[in-house]
Amino acid sequence: MRAEAKDMNEEFEEIVESFIEKKVGISDFFLTSKLAVLLQEHVLRLYEGGQMERAGIGNDSIQAHNSKIRSDKIHWLDKKNKHIEELGFLEYVEDFIEYLNKTCYTGINAYEFHYALYEEGSFYKRHKDQFRTDSNRKYSLISYLNDDWLESDGGQLWVHHDGETQKIIPTNRKAVFFQSNELEHEVTMAMRPRMSVTGWLKRV
Numbered sequence: 001m002r003a004e005a006k007d008m009n010e011e012f013e014e015i016v017e018s019f020i021e022k023k024v025g026i027s028d029f030f031l032t033s034k035l036a037v038l039l040q041e042h043v044l045r046l047y048e049g050g051q052m053e054r055a056g057i058g059n060d061s062i063q064a065h066n067s068k069i070r071s072d073k074i075h076w077l078d079k080k081n082k083h084i085e086e087l088g089f090l091e092y093v094e095d096f097i098e099y100l101n102k103t104c105y106t107g108i109n110a111y112e113f114h115y116a117l118y119e120e121g122s123f124y125k126r127h128k129d130q131f132r133t134d135s136n137r138k139y140s141l142i143s144y145l146n147d148d149w150l151e152s153d154g155g156q157l158w159v160h161h162d163g164e165t166q167k168i169i170p171t172n173r174k175a176v177f178f179q180s181n182e183l184e185h186e187v188t189m190a191m192r193p194r195m196s197v198t199g200w201l202k203r204v
Contacts, residue, residue: 007032008095009099011027011030011175012095012096012099012100014027015027015175015177016100016103016104016177019177023178023179023183024159024166024168024176024177024178025175025177026168026176026177027174027175027177028171028173028174030143030173030174030175031089031092031143032173033173035085035088035089035092036145036173038084038085038088039085039089039115039145039197040145040147040172040195041085042083042085042086042115043115043117043145043195044195046115047073047117051075052074052115053073053074053075054071054073055072055073055074055116068125069124070123070124070125071118071122071123072117072119072122072187073116073117073118074114074116074117074198075114075115076112076113076114077090077113077114077115077197077199089143089197090111090113093111093113093141094111096141100139106139106201106203107203108138108139108201108202109202109203110136110201110202111200112200112202113141113197113198113199113200114197114198114199115196115197116195116196116197117194117195118155118190118193118195119190119193120190120192120193121189121190122189122190122194123187123188123189124186124187126158126160126184126185126186127184128181128183129185129200130181135181136202136204137180137200137202138179138180138200138202138203139177139178139180140176140177140198140199140201141175141176141177141198141199141200142157142176142177142197142198143173143174143175143197144170144171144172144173144174144175144195144196145195145196145197146170146172146196147172148172149170149171149194150169153190153191154188154189155170155187155191155192155194156168156169156187156188157186158188159178159183159184159185160183160184161183170194170196
């Protein structure tokens with residue numbers, strides 16, 4: 001499932017270079033087409049099987065559910081599940097971490113990811129990804145799984161920079177990368193189901 005080294009490095013370079021330049025790294029084709037399809041299909045199977053749960057707010061010590069702040073459904077990825085889709089994605093993340101540590105000396109040594117599905121009418125209000133009680137999350141990485149997404153479909157990622165708002169359409173295979181403790185962001189209301197793999201690169 002690992003991507004070809006040449007193509008993989010090109011996507012890694014693109015997302016890191018744009019992160020260094022603009023504080024938000026973007027790669028329009030971070031995921032391979034094959035892996036994106038497998039992940040899409042898996043999310044839909046989990047959703048249709050009732051295996052995705054309403055997302056909470058905060059870490060384990062202050063976990064709460066608040067539908068006024070976020071209304072997506074999630075399912076955590078775990079290598080122990082031995083799903084080919086999850087293994088392929090997490091191996092790819094490990095390659096990206098290795099690239100980051102070699103080129104940017106980030107010291108990342110852990111990660112956590114979940115599938116996120118926003119049903120029609122779902123959203124996530126403005127927030128930061130790093131918890132006040134836990135600073136382990138260093139970088140956020142979101143990979144989108146939405147075919148033929150239009151601006152009118154909503155569900156945009158809005159990233160807030162010093163009075164300006166960067167608006168990112170969640171198109172299939174695109175990835176977004178930024179520091180978890182630095183930028184506030186939100187997901188606008190989705191007008192149709194919206195899928196991603198969302199997670200954090202950590203130092204523990």
